[in-house]
Amino acid sequence: MSMRSDRSMDNMTFNRRQKSTQMRFKSNLLKKFQCLYDGTAKQGNPTLLNEIYTELYITESESGEINNEHEVRQIETQSRTAATEDTPIKCTDIFRPLLGQDKPIRTVLTKGVAGIGKTVSVQKFIVDWAEGKENQDVQLIFPVPFRELNLMKDKTLRLSDLLHVFFPETKEMEISRDEYKVLFIFDGLDECRLSLNFKSKVKLCDISESASVDELLMNLIEGNLLPSALIWITSRPAAADLVPSECVHRVTEVRGFNEPQKEEYFRKRISDQSLANTIITHLKSSRSLHIMCHIPVFCWISATVLEEMLSEAERGEIPKTLTQMYTHFLIIQTNIKHKDYKKRVKDEDMILKLGKLAFQQLVKANLIFYEEDLRECGIDETEASVYSGLCTQIFREELGLYQGKVFCFVHLSIQEHLAALYAHIYFTNENINVFDTTIQSFFTRILNQMKYHSLSELHQRAVNKAFKSKNGHLDLFLRFLLGLSLESNQTLLRELLTQTGSCSYNKEETVQNIKQKIRKNRSPERSINLFHCLNELGDDSLMQEIQHYLTSGEIGETQLSSSQWSALVYVLLTSEQKMDVFDLKPFIGAQNTADEVIQKLLSVVKESRSVQELDLSLNKVGDSGVKQLSDLLKDPHCKLEKLRELTLSWNKVGDSGVEQLSDLLQDPHCKLEKLRELSLSENKVGDSGVKQLSDLLQDPHCKLEKLW
Numbered sequence: 001m002s003m004r005s006d007r008s009m010d011n012m013t014f015n016r017r018q019k020s021t022q023m024r025f026k027s028n029l030l031k032k033f034q035c036l037y038d039g040t041a042k043q044g045n046p047t048l049l050n051e052i053y054t055e056l057y058i059t060e061s062e063s064g065e066i067n068n069e070h071e072v073r074q075i076e077t078q079s080r081t082a083a084t085e086d087t088p089i090k091c092t093d094i095f096r097p098l099l100g101q102d103k104p105i106r107t108v109l110t111k112g113v114a115g116i117g118k119t120v121s122v123q124k125f126i127v128d129w130a131e132g133k134e135n136q137d138v139q140l141i142f143p144v145p146f147r148e149l150n151l152m153k154d155k156t157l158r159l160s161d162l163l164h165v166f167f168p169e170t171k172e173m174e175i176s177r178d179e180y181k182v183l184f185i186f187d188g189l190d191e192c193r194l195s196l197n198f199k200s201k202v203k204l205c206d207i208s209e210s211a212s213v214d215e216l217l218m219n220l221i222e223g224n225l226l227p228s229a230l231i232w233i234t235s236r237p238a239a240a241d242l243v244p245s246e247c248v249h250r251v252t253e254v255r256g257f258n259e260p261q262k263e264e265y266f267r268k269r270i271s272d273q274s275l276a277n278t279i280i281t282h283l284k285s286s287r288s289l290h291i292m293c294h295i296p297v298f299c300w301i302s303a304t305v306l307e308e309m310l311s312e313a314e315r316g317e318i319p320k321t322l323t324q325m326y327t328h329f330l331i332i333q334t335n336i337k338h339k340d341y342k343k344r345v346k347d348e349d350m351i352l353k354l355g356k357l358a359f360q361q362l363v364k365a366n367l368i369f370y371e372e373d374l375r376e377c378g379i380d381e382t383e384a385s386v387y388s389g390l391c392t393q394i395f396r397e398e399l400g401l402y403q404g405k406v407f408c409f410v411h412l413s414i415q416e417h418l419a420a421l422y423a424h425i426y427f428t429n430e431n432i433n434v435f436d437t438t439i440q441s442f443f444t445r446i447l448n449q450m451k452y453h454s455l456s457e458l459h460q461r462a463v464n465k466a467f468k469s470k471n472g473h474l475d476l477f478l479r480f481l482l483g484l485s486l487e488s489n490q491t492l493l494r495e496l497l498t499q500t501g502s503c504s505y506n507k508e509e510t511v512q513n514i515k516q517k518i519r520k521n522r523s524p525e526r527s528i529n530l531f532h533c534l535n536e537l538g539d540d541s542l543m544q545e546i547q548h549y550l551t552s553g554e555i556g557e558t559q560l561s562s563s564q565w566s567a568l569v570y571v572l573l574t575s576e577q578k579m580d581v582f583d584l585k586p587f588i589g590a591q592n593t594a595d596e597v598i599q600k601l602l603s604v605v606k607e608s609r610s611v612q613e614l615d616l617s618l619n620k621v622g623d624s625g626v627k628q629l630s631d632l633l634k635d636p637h638c639k640l641e642k643l644r645e646l647t648l649s650w651n652k653v654g655d656s657g658v659e660q661l662s663d664l665l666q667d668p669h670c671k672l673e674k675l676r677e678l679s680l681s682e683n684k685v686g687d688s689g690v691k692q693l694s695d696l697l698q699d700p701h702c703k704l705e706k707l708w
Contacts, residue, residue: 021172030130033123054265056117060087061253091121092134105249107231111240112254115297115411118234143185147406150193159207182229189235256294279306297411323483326417327492348497355422358415368408420480427458455505475529483536524569525603531570542567556589565600572604583612
């Protein structure tokens with residue numbers, strides 16, 4: 001009895017010690033995450049997260065499929081998507097099944113573009129847990145960013161050793177299979193530099209086994225190690241498929257701020273409510289700025305600039321374009337001096353060094369950098385960490401749990417703006433095209449410099465480079481580069497730089513080059529960024545032409561040129577109107593066949609929720625039009641939820657078209673509600689087509705109502 005009593009006392013002492021360690025662990029996490037720096041580095045003035053936090057719009061997504069579009073393009077797409085048919089999820093509920101879902105959720109992948117609020121969502125989840133408000137069935141949360149795991153990629157160690165490095169308190173805990181319900185949060189999959197080979201045959205089941213960091217991580221995600229542990233991974237869309245879909249039980253998407261949340265943010269951020277209302281009104285007046293306000297970091301940038309400009313008695317022109325907004329922001333940050341700041345480097349020298357770093361890393365598609373990257377651009381990392389507002393609110397150093405140093409710009413768009421500024425200044429001051437410096441020898445560059453006569457040549461080169469990029473990663477850089485050439489922005493640059501240089505420049509030449517590019521391009525969707533570029537340059541002539549045809553109702557009777565089709569797509573995709581229901585009929589007429597309209601407006605249809613009844617009778621839709629429709633309605637990325645009715649009578653459909661239709665109507669993912677009527681009386685269908693139709697009509701799920 002005495003021995004049992006002693007063991008009981010030992011267990012009680014052990015349990016108390018474990019509970020005390022747990023409480024200390026929670027307290028330490030709360031101290032680390034309870035403050036929000038609102039885009040600034042930790043040298044800035046912290047704000048309690050719960051005082052300024054604005055709920056983000058998060059939805060359940062169908063898959064973690066890769067999306068290579070430029071992230072601003074993705075934001076533009078989301079800004080037109082109505083929320084009525086989405087499934088919203090609160091950040092605190094991501095591991096809880098929705099109504100009607102009965103399977104437990106172990107691994108969640110949350111995707112979202114840079115600066116949209118993924119990391120802040122993680123922060124809010126941890127704070128609510130540490131304060132005892134939410135998810136109290138979880139005993140321990142281990143947040144480990146990929147950018148810090150990268151610094152340990154060559155280490156071989158046990159899982160417990162890895163946790164000891166990041167969380168010293170765990171030395172006093174026994175992290176076993178059943179002792180604790182734990183959550184691992186791996187933030188920033190897109191920044192991962194580990195070799196995540198999920199086909200590896202290395203299988204770890206014991207937490208005492210030693211392995212490489214990437215092997216430990218993969219076995220945690222796969223559920224071999226600590227199968228009862230919850231896993232939360234965040235990623236930008238371009239890297240979302242690095243984790244196999246079979247390892248993920250739920251995919252969510254952080255969509256940033258919806259319309260009410262945008263306004264809520266500014267009213268929380270700005271104490272003067274009259275000023276907050278003025279700022280909201282101004283941002284709504286510019287479509288390009290208002291779209292960007294879906295990104296919380298951009299809201300912070302806008303609030304920083306507009307609060308200062310609109311509260312001054314005498315002020316300059318209020319920013320209406322992205323280039324103006326970001327240039328004003330750079331000026332404001334340059335004037336901020338940190339308490340430890342000693343002016344050993346001129347402001348403009350640091351701007352150009354950061355610009356060089358921004359450009360070099362943008363070309364490589366890197367968002368995070370290390371000490372060697374800074375040294376290559378002549379930046380002293382000690383000086384950078386305390387330099388000024390540039391390095392505390394634009395460029396920041398992070399000392400992680402592992403004490404490794406990583407560097408990044410506060411947001412990708414800031415990196416793109418600085419890269420464009422560097423390209424512009426380097427050309428006007430040194431007559432050097434930055435695109436030459438990345439690929440050509442010194443002697444070749446010398447020869448090329450002799451050929452440069454106008455800034456338009458740099459612009460044309462940049463347009464070509466951006467246009468060739470498959471994922472559009474230079475699109476926003478191009479918009480900034482062109483915007484910086486305007487006289488109004490040149491005036492702003494003179495506040496930043498004493499020597500801005502000068503060179504000949506004919507804006508109209510750049511405008512015509514862009515319009516020619518639009519004319520030659522067969523994909524109106526890919527031309528969208530070029531219209532944004534024209535907007536930055538203050539040219540809206542093509543859009544005005546299209547607006548005239550739209551308001552007059554003559555669009556179907558007007559033979560549009562290729563550039564006018566592209567302008568039409570741009571106008572439709574950037575309109576204020578939500579793309580709930582889209583009607584193709586007004587665009588089909590004597591001058592525009594159904595085949596052509598479907599082909600040209602396919603990107604608009606893809607981003608609509610549904611399309612009204614589409615009666616293509618007498619419109620001479622041929623096999624190419626049927627193929628376009630078929631590909632669209634089976635595309636998993638297409639946002640179109642349904643095509644309510646399709647009528648195809650008196651068309652020129654052959655065997656190929658019938659085969660496409662047959663495959664479409666039997667596809668389980670088909671978004672066509674019903675094919676109301678199919679007439680073959682004027683069509684050229686042979687034996688092959690008849691066989692396809694026969695098989696189709698015997699299918700019990702066939703959506704064809706009438707065949708004649």
